[in-house]
Amino acid sequence: MATSEASSSGGNGQGCDPSITYYWWEEVAKQNSAEEMWMVIHGRVYDIIRFLSEHPGGEEVLLIQAGADATESFEDVGHSPDAREMLKQYYIGDAHPSDLKPKKGGNKDPSKRSTCKSCWAYCILPLVGAILVGFLCRHFMADNKSS
Numbered sequence: 316m317a318t319s320e321a322s323s324s325g326g327n328g329q330g331c332d333p334s335i336t337y338y339w340w341e342e343v344a345k346q347n348s349a350e351e352m353w354m355v356i357h358g359r360v361y362d363i364i365r366f367l368s369e370h371p372g373g374e375e376v377l378l379i380q381a382g383a384d385a386t387e388s389f390e391d392v393g394h395s396p397d398a399r400e401m402l403k404q405y406y407i408g409d410a411h412p413s414d415l416k417p418k419k420g421g422n423k424d425p426s427k428r429s430t431c432k433s434c435w436a437y438c439i440l441p442l443v444g445a446i447l448v449g450f451l452c453r454h455f456m457a458d459n460k461s462s
């Protein structure tokens with residue numbers, strides 16, 4: 316179960332409801348053991364350890380999503396309203412609204428860098444092309460004049 320230490324983790328941030336326990340993504344990721352297994356679905360944190368063996372879709376799929384955001388996988392399956400109702404009994408709090416969700420496949424910086432790279436390519440390449448065409452035109456015009 317959630318510890319009081321975990322539950323005090325920053326419920327006083329901007330736009331936070333004092334009646335809700337907020338968890339940082341880092342904390343959620345750590346709760347991935349035989350005693351506690353947390354996952355986030357639509358920004359809400361669930362401790363699904365009691366549900367593991369009962370899940371009609373099997374334990375395996377839940378284990379893969381443990382400690383992470385399972386929203387996409389949960390929705391992909393097209394769970395029934397009953398399944399959504401069941402979620403409530405495992406709810407322990409919300410993912411902290413001011414915490415950034417960890418991205419799959421690395422942090423934000425590399426993707427930022429690649430965006431910048433492509434931006435440079437988009438700006439510089441046409442410029443170099445235009446200069447090259449200008450030089451070629453001048454070269455051919457000079458050739459025509461001299462002959």
Ligand code: HEM
Nearest residue numbers: 363371372376380385388389392393394395397398401402
């Ligand atoms: C705590 C969260 C979850 C609950 C309460 C839950 C509940 C259920 C329930 C009740 C069913 C039976 C079918 C239905 O009523 O929709 C089901 C099936 C299934 N669930 Fe979940 N589920 C959860 C999370 C997940 C996640 C994260 C996945 C990831 C892929 C998943 C994959 C599946 C699959 C593959 C089936 C079988 C679907 C089928 O046989 O057609 N579930 N789940």
